[in-house]
Amino acid sequence: MRPGRTTPFALLGMLRLGPQSGYALRRELSAAAGLFWSESYGQIYPGLRELTRRGWAKRRVERGAGGGPRGRVRHRYEMTPKGARALQAWLALPPRRSAPRDELLLKLYLGDRDTVDAPSGWVRRLLLEETDRLRQVRRMMEILPRGTHAHRSLRHWLMALEFVERQSEASVAWCQRTLSTLELMQEANARRRTALQRRSPME
Amino acid sequence: MRPGRTTPFALLGMLRLGPQSGYALRRELSAAAGLFWSESYGQIYPGLRELTRRGWAKRRVERGAGGGPRGRVRHRYEMTPKGARALQAWLALPPRRSAPRDELLLKLYLGDRDTVDAPSGWVRRLLLEETDRLRQVRRMMEILPRGTHAHRSLRHWLMALEFVERQSEASVAWCQRTLSTLELMQEANARRRTALQRRSPME
DNA sequence: CGACTGATCTATCTGTCAGATATATACTCC
DNA sequence: GGAGTATATATCTGACAGATAGATCAGTCG
Missing domain, CATH: 1.10.287 (Helix Hairpins)
Known part of the structure; x- marks a missing residue:
């Protein structure tokens, strides 16, 4: 099987706990599963883009607490029903072992x-x-x-x-x-x- | 620290046992250390090229057993004294842990x-x-x-x-x-x- | 001999990933 | 109000896994 392509699913899996920003997603994943799974920073945003592209997550753009026109833009991602099905299908697939490299x-x-x-x-x-x-x-x-x-x-x-x-x-x-x-x-x-x-x- | 760059050194390390072809190098490495280290096929030849480029190994081109002009070309690599020093220096460096990913x-x-x-x-x-x-x-x-x-x-x-x-x-x-x-x-x-x-x- | 088979050997290509870095806003404590 | 830290989005480089391609050589069987 080809390498990986696990990052989007890991993100999707974390979205089951509720809508989150990319940053929060990574933080939660690291806190909960960091002892056996680590996500690379560089994969988060490409991964989220893929989720929206496939219709597995919806991206909501929100304004910062300031409320003004110059408030910070926040992106909150939310899993779609299609995304839930994709996650279930992926979870049923046998996990791949990584090659030993110590x-x-x-x-x-x-x-x-x-x-x-x-x-x-x-x-x-x-x-x-x-x-x-x-x-x-x-x-x-x-x-x-x-x-x-x-x-x-x-x-x-x-x-x-x-x-x-x-x-x-x-x-x-x-x-x-x-x-x-x-x-x-x-x-x-x-x-x-x-x-x-x-x-x-x-x- | 940046990702890897261990492949050339692993190859260099195997060359200490004597001159070898890329194919044999990979076979020996897999037989001896395959339980805790695996090399990707795709890295062998770029790795060997780097070794010759840096002057850490010499590449000898040999003709196949046939001896004729159409015999198969074999490449045998041999470690240079400079390569031996580079290997020692690398071996003294602390090893990097890979991120957990199960x-x-x-x-x-x-x-x-x-x-x-x-x-x-x-x-x-x-x-x-x-x-x-x-x-x-x-x-x-x-x-x-x-x-x-x-x-x-x-x-x-x-x-x-x-x-x-x-x-x-x-x-x-x-x-x-x-x-x-x-x-x-x-x-x-x-x-x-x-x-x-x-x-x-x-x- | 000639066709087939499997092992040997050199090599490339694609996509994934790790780690570093850039940049900017918001909050908090002094 | 300023310093320091947390939040947040994002990109870039190079290493790497796994698949694949293609060629030569050794052995076998008809």
Whole structure:
């Protein structure tokens, strides 16, 4: 299947919660699904244009609060019945997996003994990031059931978050184990270098 | 940071094992690192062109086995010392994380009670894929130490594979748990529909 | 030998996307 | 009233995925 074309549907999906501006759409999507889905800024407005072009959303132009002729122009998008059907059809389609592309792992694989010191810093950073991510997702999972969030199915949302939780847990565990391995390798490397230096001293 | 520009370095990294054709480069990369890194076909030749343009690789044109003037032209690329330095510099740079983009999770989040039946099929498919992936990575981790693979650092390679292993384990566990939850929801849904039908029968 | 088949190999094209950037208005706190 | 921040619309560049094209080579079967 051809690449993507998911952005318009993600936007459409967010419109189910009610009419929104492009900016708000992105903000809401990021707040609700940012842990497993991210939209690029550059795709929002082309995406919204496509929605109106296909008749899946209606664009309402409003004047800013000032009310005067120089008030800011705001665009509010609203899903049409046709758009609702298109969304349902897309939701029924099997999701596409993205190709694996992890630059950290690639660099680990391509590296060698001489590059052994840098990775531990990256792994430490990843450990911090994943720990934070884990905290975030657990907080969301706890808060969500109590909140009055407008959503369609809390249980599906929690499933998605649980996936993130498990992935992050696995990442954290890997980071910890890998860090200790890397430290052992660094020590061995340091000993090796010292030994070489003794055999052929610089001075 | 700007998008990628990792393809040329991935190719350069593979050239450390010796001169290769573009086709072989991609094959080797996929065999060794395909579980955590994938290269697009469309990037190979532009990438190789960039390597020669920058003086990081030399391109040797060879004739096919036929030897005649009509034999197939083969291009073999070889890393230059300048290329080796460029690779080292790139390897020392911190890796960039890709933005999360999981279409399955997005669809789960955007779906509702009426769309509840489709996801279980997707999750079942994911379970099969991840189980297979897990088998693959474990097999590689077992075979690698015995093999005579040309590589720079077996331990780094194994680290990368261990990451994949942990991620896949987490995915499998999530699939199993999610499948049972979805089945419960489907049953509840079926009961709800039957109840509705009883209250307002079609006939 | 010649036709067929599948693997090897080089290469291009299209559309999607990430990330940066530009620009301007509205609100808020001091 | 000024500074700083949030809201908002929008464009541009280059990287990238996936599909496709087209050619050559090796093996097989009749």
